[in-house]
Amino acid sequence: xxxxxxxxxxxxxxxxxxxxxxxxxxxxxxxxxxxxxxxxxxxxxxxxxxxxxxxxxxxxxxxxxxxxxxxxxxxxxxxxxxxxxxxxxxxxxxxxxxxxxxxxxxxxxxxxxxxxxxxxxxxxxxxxxxxxxxxxxxxxxxxxxxxxxxxxxxxxxxxxxxxxxxxxxxxxxxxxxxxxxxxxxxxxxxxxxxxxxxxxxxxxxxxxxxxxxxxxxxxxxxxxxxxxxxxxxxxxxxxxxxxxxxxxxxxxxxxxxxxxxxxxxxxxxxxxxxxxxxxxxxxxxxxxxxxxxxxxxxxxxxxxxxxxxxxxxxxxxxxxxxxxxxxxxxxxxxxxxxxxxxxxxxxxxxxxxxxxxxxxxxxxxxxxxxxxxxxxxxxxxxxxxxxxxxxxxxxxxxxxxxxxxxxxxx
Numbered sequence: 056x057x058x059x060x061x062x063x064x065x066x067x068x069x070x071x072x073x074x075x076x077x078x079x080x081x082x083x084x085x086x087x088x089x090x091x092x093x094x095x096x097x098x099x100x101x102x103x104x105x106x107x108x109x110x111x112x113x114x115x116x117x118x119x120x121x122x123x124x125x126x127x128x129x130x131x132x133x134x135x136x137x138x139x140x141x142x143x144x145x146x147x148x149x150x151x152x153x154x155x156x157x158x159x160x161x162x163x164x165x166x167x168x169x170x171x172x173x174x175x176x177x178x179x180x181x182x183x184x185x186x187x188x189x190x191x192x193x194x195x196x197x198x199x200x201x202x203x204x205x206x207x208x209x210x211x212x213x214x215x216x217x218x219x220x221x222x223x224x225x226x227x228x229x230x231x232x233x234x235x236x237x238x239x240x241x242x243x244x245x246x247x248x249x250x251x252x253x254x255x256x257x258x259x260x261x262x263x264x265x266x267x268x269x270x271x272x273x274x275x276x277x278x279x280x281x282x283x284x285x286x287x288x289x290x291x292x293x294x295x296x297x298x299x300x301x302x303x304x305x306x307x308x309x310x311x312x313x314x315x316x317x318x319x320x321x322x323x324x325x326x327x328x329x330x331x332x333x334x335x336x337x338x339x340x341x342x343x344x345x346x347x348x349x350x351x352x353x354x355x356x357x358x359x360x361x362x363x364x365x366x367x368x369x370x371x372x373x374x375x376x377x378x379x380x381x382x383x384x385x386x387x388x389x390x391x392x393x394x395x396x397x398x399x400x401x402x403x404x405x406x407x408x409x410x411x412x413x414x415x416x417x418x419x420x421x422x423x424x425x426x427x428x429x430x431x432x433x434x435x436x437x438x439x440x441x442x443x444x445x446x447x448x449x450x451x452x453x454x455x456x457x458x459x460x461x462x463x464x465x
Contacts, residue, residue, distance in 0.1 A: 070118050070310045073111045075362050076101060082110070083266075084118035145196045151457070154200035157189035158219060165215045165247065172254050172285060180244065181291035187222060187243035191236055194226050199382055202227070206383030206446055207453045214253070217335055222247040224331035224373070231372045232323070245299035245324050249332060252282025252300060279304060279313050295324055303328045308363040318366075326366040330356065330373055333365065340445075348443040349384055353377065380407045383453055385444040390432050391415035393449060395456060400427035405440070410459055412451055421459055 071080075081100045089096035092113055098120065101107060110117060164186045168178045193201055205220045225246030229239050253261065256278055260271050267275065282300030286292060302325040305311035307318035337355055340346040347355070353374050360370035380386060384396040386409070394409035406426035414420045426438050446453070 069306070069359070069362075069364055070116055071362055072116050073114045076107055076110060076117070076119075077358065078102060078104075078107070080119045080358075082117050083120035086114050086116050150193060150197040150200040151203075153189075154193045154197075154204060157186070157193050158201065158204050158223075161186045161190060161219050161222065161247065162215050165218045168248070168251065169214070169254055172251065177288050177290055178251075178285070179290040180248070180286065180293065180296055183244045183247055183296075184240050184291075184293075187226075187247060188236075188240045190223060190243055191226055191239045194223070194230060194239075195236065198227055198230075202381065203383045203453070206381075213339065213341065214250075217339055218247050218250065220335050221249065221328065221332050224335060225327050227376065228327050228331055228369060228373050231376055232327075232369075241293060241295050242324050242327060244293075245296050246328050246331065248282070248286060248296055249299050249303045249328050250278065250282065251285055252278035252280065254285075255281040276304070276312050295322075298322060299324050299328050303332055305329070306364045307366060310364070318363075326369055330365050330369050333359065334373070346445050348445055349377070349381060350379065350443050379404055380440070380443070383446075385446065385448050385451060386440045387442050387444060388432075389436070389439040389441050393417075393444070393451070394424065395451070395453065397423075400425070403427045406430070406438075410456060412456060413449060417449060421456070 076082075078101050081098060082094070083098040085092065085094070093109075099106075101110070164183060168183070171178050190201060201223045205223055222243045223246075226239050226243045229242040234242065256275060260267065260274060263271070279301050283297045286297040286300050289296075299322075301313070302316065302321060305314065305316040305321050305325060306329075307321065307326075309315050309317040334352050334356060337347050337352040338349065356365065356370050356374060359365045360367040378399045380396040380399065382396055382398065385393060386396060387393050388409075392411050392415055393413035394411040397408040397410055399407045403426070408423070408425045408427070411420055411422050411424055424438070426440075430438055432438050
């Protein structure tokens with residue numbers, strides 16, 4: 056059992072039965088006073104079978120802090136990916152500049168909305184739908200362009216990038232469910248504006264680098280009500296945006312907030328945004344929590360899905376589409392070289408195509424390697440992906456390699 060200092064804040068706390076706990080989960084609250092147990096009252100990470108047995112002997116349920124929960128490797132079935140999602144009508148080279156314009160315009164729109172809310176003005180949701188429609192059109196033509204954009208993290212724009220990335224992921228997941236363009240525009244708008252209520256949460260709470268108190272966490276949870284109220288007073292409102300702002304923290308098992316809805320009471324848009332919002336939050340670095348890589352994020356999503364905290368079918372669909380190594384992922388090989396994932400190999404999902412950008416001595420290079428075709432390195436040893444790194448590792452900026460990435464697709 057490992058105690059972890061309280062140097063991070065809850066981004067989400069969820070209730071689990073003691074029998075559903077797994078190693079790597081961080082327990083932050085019990086169903087009884089800490090003093091009645093031998094557990095450290097600052098919380099702890101479950102490390103051994105003995106830890107699990109000790110919890111099950113004295114607790115029926117506990118709360119885990121998702122922000123401090125390590126990867127929980129729960130297998131989930133591979134879902135089928137509809138063929139149309141990969142049937143690109145334009146090349147990446149042709150789509151990249153259009154996608155960049157769409158993303159920038161959407162980002163600017165989010166900033167304008169935040170400024171308007173701060174000034175007490177009503178936002179115009181129709182403007183959001185107009186901007187999002189460009190993202191939808193880009194994804195329908197070639198989803199790889201905007202997917203690569205989500206990997207190009209910008210400094211000092213976490214709130215805006217979170218909104219835009221959630222929008223993009225939601226559109227892709229909605230497309231996987233067979234939604235049409237108009238439905239995707241509304242879904243993307245929901246994803247873009249789902250957390251707008253955070254603007255009403257005091258900065259001293261949002262920027263806190265230590266654990267939230269129960270009172271502070273209760274204030275954070277009010278962002279769903281604030282978001283609903285902001286969007287209900289917006290111009291050209293459509294009900295779905297306010298509904299998702301209010302309901303994206305609901306859980307199929309009824310343990311979510313603010314209303315404790317159960318599975319069949321939660322709309323599809325809410326379920327979709329809930330899945331992709333959690334993925335974006337887990338992979339995003341904040342002042343209070345380090346980002347986790349793609350594989351760890353998928354493992355955590357799988358655990359939540361298997362515990363009925365998010366929709367399992369949607370999680371399976373999203374994880375299957377993203378694959379083990381999505382385009383733009385930084386990976387380190389067994390040789391010590393570091394590369395950017397370009398494309399998956401459909402028949403060899405663990406052996407993608409790469410752009411090597413650092414040699415084994417960490418010197419800058421640029422060369423292409425298809426692990427599906429070239430399974431051995433120069434010394435005759437099998438090429439293997441050793442680990443996945445976070446964006447920005449070794450100062451690697453994906454935008455710097457944009458031209459090379461585009462050429463690799465063509």
